Amino acid sequence: MGRQLTISCFRYNPNIPGDKPRMQDYKLEEHEGMTLFVALNEIREKQDPTLMFDFVCRAAICGSCAMLINGRPRLACKTMTSILPSRFTVMPLPVFKLIGDLAVDTGTWFRDLQVRAEAWIHTNKKFDFNALEVRMENKTCEEIYDPEQCIECGCCVAACITANIRPDFIGATGINRVYRFLIDPRDERSNAEYYDVIGNEDGTFGCVGLMACDDLCPKDIPLQQNLAYVRRKMAAAGLKLDFKGVKTS
Ligand code: SF4
Ligand code: FES
Numbered sequence: 090m091g092r093q094l095t096i097s098c099f100r101y102n103p104n105i106p107g108d109k110p111r112m113q114d115y116k117l118e119e120h121e122g123m124t125l126f127v128a129l130n131e132i133r134e135k136q137d138p139t140l141m142f143d144f145v146c147r148a149a150i151c152g153s154c155a156m157l158i159n160g161r162p163r164l165a166c167k168t169m170t171s172i173l174p175s176r177f178t179v180m181p182l183p184v185f186k187l188i189g190d191l192a193v194d195t196g197t198w199f200r201d202l203q204v205r206a207e208a209w210i211h212t213n214k215k216f217d218f219n220a221l222e223v224r225m226e227n228k229t230c231e232e233i234y235d236p237e238q239c240i241e242c243g244c245c246v247a248a249c250i251t252a253n254i255r256p257d258f259i260g261a262t263g264i265n266r267v268y269r270f271l272i273d274p275r276d277e278r279s280n281a282e283y284y285d286v287i288g289n290e291d292g293t294f295g296c297v298g299l300m301a302c303d304d305l306c307p308k309d310i311p312l313q314q315n316l317a318y319v320r321r322k323m324a325a326a327g328l329k330l331d332f333k334g335v336k337t338s
Contacts, residue, residue, distance in 0.1 A: 091119035095176040096128060098140065102189040112178070115140075119170050125179070126154055126166035129191075141190035149307055152242030155182055156191045162244035164307050182247040184256075195243045205259065206266045207286055211278045229274060236269040236315060238308040245302035245312060257291040261302035261312040264293055268315040271322060280326035288323045296320075 094117055101110040115132045126144055133140045145151040147166045154165040157180040159173060185193035202208075245261040246252045252260045267287055270276045287293050296316060303313045 091121070091123075092175050093117075094119050094128065094170060096132070097176065097178045098132075098191065099178075099180040100140075100190055101187070102141070103187060104189065119175075123170045124166055125158060125163075125168045125170055125173075128170055129165060129179075141188065141192045143188075143192045150240060152195070152240035155195075155242040155244050155247070155307075156180065157182060157247065162247040162305050164242060164244070167307055182243050184246050184249075184252050185243055193243070195241060198243070198246070199241045199262075202259065202263050202266065205286070206263050208266045208270065210270065210273065210276050211282075212275060213277060225274070229272070232272055233269060236265045236272075236310060238310055239265060240308060242307060244305045244307060248301035248305045249296075250299055250301070251295050251297055255291065255295060258295045259287060259292050261296070261306075261316060263287070264296070264316050264319050265310060265312055267293075268319050271319060280322050281329065283319075284323050284326040287319070288327055293320045293323050 096115045096117070097112045098115060099110065100113045102108050115136055117128060117131055117136075119128075126147060129140065129142055130144075133142075142156065142165070143153040144166060145153050147154075149164050149167040152164075155162055156165055157163075157178075158165070158168055159177045160180075162182060165179075179191060181187055181191050181193050182195075185195050185198055188194055239262055241262065243262075249258070249260055251258045264287065267283060270278070271283060289295075293316065298313075300313050303311065306312055
């Protein structure tokens, strides 16, 4: 017989007039190999069909099941209940808009981020439908593959003190996004053009270096290393501005 778990869940549905935020305890028996996602699903199926939380893949791929588990942002589908005490709390990620209970709207936040970071290849080359694909060096592919692992779960954003107090901060995931294009040889933007996008306090200079993003990314992306790379490039680009803020090159 497994442990008796008590999961203290945040409950609040902003769409129900008069509903108040509160914690609600659910008890269930732990079984071998149980993830928090399985436990929450069991609660929803057997005890309380009104409990709201998100999931799609159940395999740490879609990023939709991130929540605060005993205060730490984690993926519910990747978190074994065996690593948790028999009583623990689950709460929605901060920073993102609450949909209800444990479900938040990361989609709108990440959509805005892609637009702000101009997260697409910028090139003046004319697209030729008949051209053969240009082969990329394996080493370059591998370097780009690393930041591309981001599943947009929001754990790094929720864990970030700057993102929690400054709603316009682009976050480690945003800087990682810019890094991905900076190292892509197909992107023809100059460092000065990137500087226009993130060379400010809401971008690469807003990070205060507490490194929670790096500790909590479920895909182990080296976020601080990528931030350091972008920051060096942006500092160099910033030094090329004259005192009137006009680009000198
Ligand atoms: Fe999640 Fe890591 Fe992407 Fe942040 S960088 S959104 S923690 S996968
Ligand atoms: Fe997709 Fe957890 S359900 S990451």
